[in-house]
Amino acid sequence: MTELILHQYEGSPFAEKARLMLGFKGLAWRAVAIPQIMPKPDLVALTGGYRKTPVLQVGADVYCDTALIARRLEQEAPEPTLFPAAAPLAPMLAQWADTTLFWTMIPVAMQPAGIAKIFAGVGPEVVKAFGADRASFTSGMRRQSFVDASANLGLILARFESQLGDGRRFLFGDAASIADFSLAHNLWFLRRAGLREAWIDRHGSVSAWFDRVLGFGHGTSRPLDAAQALAIAAAAPGHAACEVGPGLGFEAGAAVTVAATDYGVDPVAGRLVGLTAEEVVVERRDERAGAVHVHFPRTGYQIRKQEAA
Numbered sequence: 001m002t003e004l005i006l007h008q009y010e011g012s013p014f015a016e017k018a019r020l021m022l023g024f025k026g027l028a029w030r031a032v033a034i035p036q037i038m039p040k041p042d043l044v045a046l047t048g049g050y051r052k053t054p055v056l057q058v059g060a061d062v063y064c065d066t067a068l069i070a071r072r073l074e075q076e077a078p079e080p081t082l083f084p085a086a087a088p089l090a091p092m093l094a095q096w097a098d099t100t101l102f103w104t105m106i107p108v109a110m111q112p113a114g115i116a117k118i119f120a121g122v123g124p125e126v127v128k129a130f131g132a133d134r135a136s137f138t139s140g141m142r143r144q145s146f147v148d149a150s151a152n153l154g155l156i157l158a159r160f161e162s163q164l165g166d167g168r169r170f171l172f173g174d175a176a177s178i179a180d181f182s183l184a185h186n187l188w189f190l191r192r193a194g195l196r197e198a199w200i201d202r203h204g205s206v207s208a209w210f211d212r213v214l215g216f217g218h219g220t221s222r223p224l225d226a227a228q229a230l231a232i233a234a235a236a237p238g239h240a241a242c243e244v245g246p247g248l249g250f251e252a253g254a255a256v257t258v259a260a261t262d263y264g265v266d267p268v269a270g271r272l273v274g275l276t277a278e279e280v281v282v283e284r285r286d287e288r289a290g291a292v293h294v295h296f297p298r299t300g301y302q303i304r305k306q307e308a309a
């Protein structure tokens with residue numbers, strides 16, 4: 001069996017979403033520790049430019065974005081499902097929580113007291129370098145002020161409290177879904193910033209739900225070196241089956257770039273090998289990783305024909 005390799009770092013909320021999904025499914029995985037800021041030469045060798053955290057590698061297939069990582073984990077272990085049939089809108093709520101809620105939560109968490117907690121024990125030069133990296137990572141985005149974000153976050157948490165207040169165990173009923181994990185990683189980051197009491201525990205049902213999701217744990221993980229992960233990609237015998245569906249606007253084999261549309265928009269260039277309504281896959285070659293298939297979700301990403309040189 002090919003191992004699941006998560007490229008991640010401890011303090012990343014989206015990595016926490018992935019870790020909790022792995023725990024929910026009781027999966028074993030390998031953890032490659034990646035840098036929190038650029039440069040990330042070993043990660044980019046696999047992805048071809050995508051630098052966000054986390055990334056899931058399975059042999060020579062690389063899955064970018066937790067929305068797609070969730071789908072790959074679902075293949076690995078269909079039960080318990082992240083996509084219950086009774087909750088068809090769960091992926092949409094998850095997407096909202098990963099974008100609108102995330103950028104509402106960040107200005108609340110990243111106040112001086114929160115920053116001091118999150119960066120406890122590291123020197124001011126590390127905090128400065130992190131700030132500079134994230135400024136270019138998000139350049140062009142219009143960010144919420146602390147005052148606006150606080151008001152919005154208060155409303156949002158009150159609404160979740162109402163949703164959970166009827167005694168349901170998870171957001172869409174008695175079974176967890178992808179939406180629970182996307183809400184939970186935002187609250188996990190608030191907790192990391194020392195804000196659990198102030199923001200979460202004021203809402204009894206949200207607080208109990210949060211502990212329920214954290215209770216899934218992280219599955220079983222063992223560390224792996226970045227160099228070993230690259231060697232695993234290079235030695236992989238092939239790739240997951242994929243194909244370019246008809247009528248989706250691009251031909252198989254086309255030279256394309258794929259890039260996020262919001263922030264961290266570094267494009268990945270390759271040959272189109274997979275395209276569905278859910279996923280786009282490009283093949284690219286790296287000196288160290290060999291022929292890699294890089295997978296992205298369609299939502300939140302733009303596919304473009306590469307300009308002729």
Ligand SMILES: N[C@@H](CCC(=O)N[C@@H](CS)C(=O)NCC(=O)O)C(=O)O
Pocket residue numbers: 012013014015036037038051052053054064065066067098137264
């Ligand atoms: N939509 C992406 C968002 C990932 C994301 O923004 N991750 C943050 C860390 S929590 C990031 O990449 N920060 C910059 C970095 O780690 O270099 C996903 O669901 O995976």
